[in-house]
Amino acid sequence: MSTKGLTGSLKTMSLPDLLQWAGSGRKTGTLSLKSGPLHKKIYFQHGAIIGSSSNDTREYLGQFMLSEGIITEQQLKDAFDLQAQTKVMLGRILVKKGLVSEGKVGEILRLKAEETIYSLFLWTESDFAFLENELPPGDQVLISIKVEDVLMEGLRRYDTSKKIRQALPHNGVVLKKTAKPLPPDIASKVFPKRIHDLVDGRRTLADIILEAHASEYNVCQVLYVLVQKGYLEVGKGAALAAARAPADTPQALMEAAKELIKSGDSEGALVILEKARRTAGKNPEMNALIQVAEEHFIDKAYRHYLPPKKIPVLKKPLESLMSQDLSPEEGFLVSRVNGSWDLRSIISISPLREVDALRAFKKLRERGIIDLVEAQARSA
Incomplete structure (x- = not known):
């Protein structure tokens, strides 16, 4: 049975201090950290880190498989379809289909667990709670890492991230290739080569x-190295939109958002709450309100204007959309509209959060860029 122990925020106790506290105290339990909609956990046993979990879409197993070039989006979509029917874990489905070995799945799951932990070193705001004696679920892949090893790599990433932001100051930056060809030691590695290939002089950092x-x-770490070594250069980039301070106080905006939620306009509430969050800092009430608004929006979107089984089709040629000023999220989703995948399939293979993908699809439909058709109508 778990009991709540140490609680606080990263403002008062840093992640390195937390990890050292758990390690030196030979703690067994779960360190739970929340920041906005993200919730991550680190599991300890006798002071050693034995695993982690995350609700960040980009840290799901399927996204890691895609980023490593192990499977394609079509293969992931097919695996999700089979998972919906059989309820079998994704890793086992991929092994059974012969797409990956059991050993490789274990390797990726360990990498996934480590990346979740290292990502926390880049968080500046988070509430935390240590749950004494709470261990990971039985199906969790366990790892074994010493706290001091995690600290060394995590702090290295923190220092590197500051250098990266000096070279790539915002996600609107556009990169372009130089005349210098990639050497064999980089070109032979799947991930760096893929990142280099994605640079085309038009895509922003967010797109990539x-x-x-x-x-x-x-x-960003790969792009930073490629820039430093002269294989890429930073273009003029997209203008970074200036953040405008809301005219009202965060509390007033929250009250307005509550009224919008009551009236059924959950999307309008989200727009207001996003503005309020920029100036509110840590605010548990606001985070809870955002969660309510997101849940209402997702439910309404699927029931009324974005039925998950309908198939999105482009109303304009893909080439003509270059001048449509699409956001990175809209551009990603549009490029996956192929006339055969339904909405739920595209969202399932996307690195976007479900609510963000649905909001982007809604905008695309409102702008007349996509339409939705029944599956049988499309195949007829």
Whole structure:
């Protein structure tokens, strides 16, 4: 039976201090951290880290498989379809279909667990709670890492991330290839080669991150190295939109959002809450309200204007959409509209959160870029 132990925020106790506390105290239990909609956990046994979990879409097994080039989006979509019928775990389905070995699945699951832990070193705001004696679920793949090893790599990533942001200051940056060819030691590696291939002088950093199905840090770290070595250069990039401070206080905006939720306009509430969150700082009430608004929006979207089994089709040629000023999220989704995948399938292989993908699809439909048709109507 678990009991709540140490609680607080990263403002008052840093992640390195937390890890050292758990390691030196030979703690057994779960360190739970929440930041906005994201919830991550680190599992300890006798002071050693034995696993982690995350609700961040980009840290799901399927996204790791895509980022490593192990499977294709079509293969992941087919695996999800089979999973919906059989309820078998994704890794086992991929092994049974002969797409990957059991050993490789275990390797990726361990990598996934480690990446979730390292990503926390880049969090600046989070509430945490340590649940004494709470261990991971029985189906969790266990790892074994010493706290000191995690600290060394995590702090290295933190220092590197500051250098990266000096070279790539925002996600609207556009990169382009130089005349310098990739050497064999880089070209032979799947992930760096893929990231280099995604650079075309038009895609923004945000576009590349989505296309790569990988974490922002891992993509930016590769791009940073390629820029430093002269294989890529930073173009003029997209203008970074200036953040406008909301005219009202966060509390007033929250009250307005509550009224919108009551009236059924959950999307309008989300727009207001996103503005409020920029100035509110840590606010548990706001985070709870955002969660309610997101749940209402998802439910309404599927029931009324984005039925999950309908198939999106382009109303305009893909080439003509280059001038439509699509957001990175809209651009990613549009490029997956192939006339045969339904909405739920596209969302399932996307690195986007479900609510963000649905909001982007709604905008695409409202702008007349896509339409939705019945599956049988499309195949007729």
